[in-house]
Amino acid sequence: MALNPTLIWLLLGIGLCLIEFIVPTAFVASVMGISALIVAPLAHLIPFSLQILLWMMLSLVLVLLSRRFVRQKAAKKLDATEAETLTEIPPGKSGRVLYEGNSWAARCEDHTLAIAPHQKVYVTGRQGTTLIVMPESLIHS
Incomplete structure (x- = not known):
């Protein structure tokens, strides 16, 4: 029985996004999940090795872009001392x-x-x- 690559990417994406709620990773897990959700509809069009490469590249780009948002939040004053x-x-x-x-x-x-x-x-x-x-x-x- 062959696994549906779209379903695998959807489950991976949802799983990574849910991990962010359990273990805060400064948006890294959720960004990787979003990348997996973007790869899901393309899974039938490109070979698996290119799917992995696309996912890794999208994850890297989105993590780097999200860092600007995280840095702004980190600069805020801390509530407790x-x-x-x-x-x-x-x-x-x-x-x-x-x-x-x-x-x-x-x-x-x-x-x-x-x-x-x-x-x-x-x-x-x-x-x-x-x-x-x-x-x-x-x-x-």
Whole structure:
């Protein structure tokens, strides 16, 4: 039994768009889903290898175009300022913090400091999907 390529692309597109609701990926999954939905009606007209290539090219172009929208949103002021480290944040490297109920990548504003797990930190900024934090002990001293 041969699978219908249009149906495969439709299911892939819908699945990727739904993943965006479960795991926020800064629109990457939804853009890839939209690309799959665009490829679906063309699936009977072009060979499978070209379908994959078209999907990858459309995804790349749409992700790059959507970055302008994501950057504008990221530049907005953050609502909350407090977070808690979930993992250690080594000096100059990233760790994880709990911020507004979600786990975020984070790094310390001072690249020479390490922050232990389960410490209260203050969010001072954001670069893409990485929060910039400072330990509470440093701010109150």
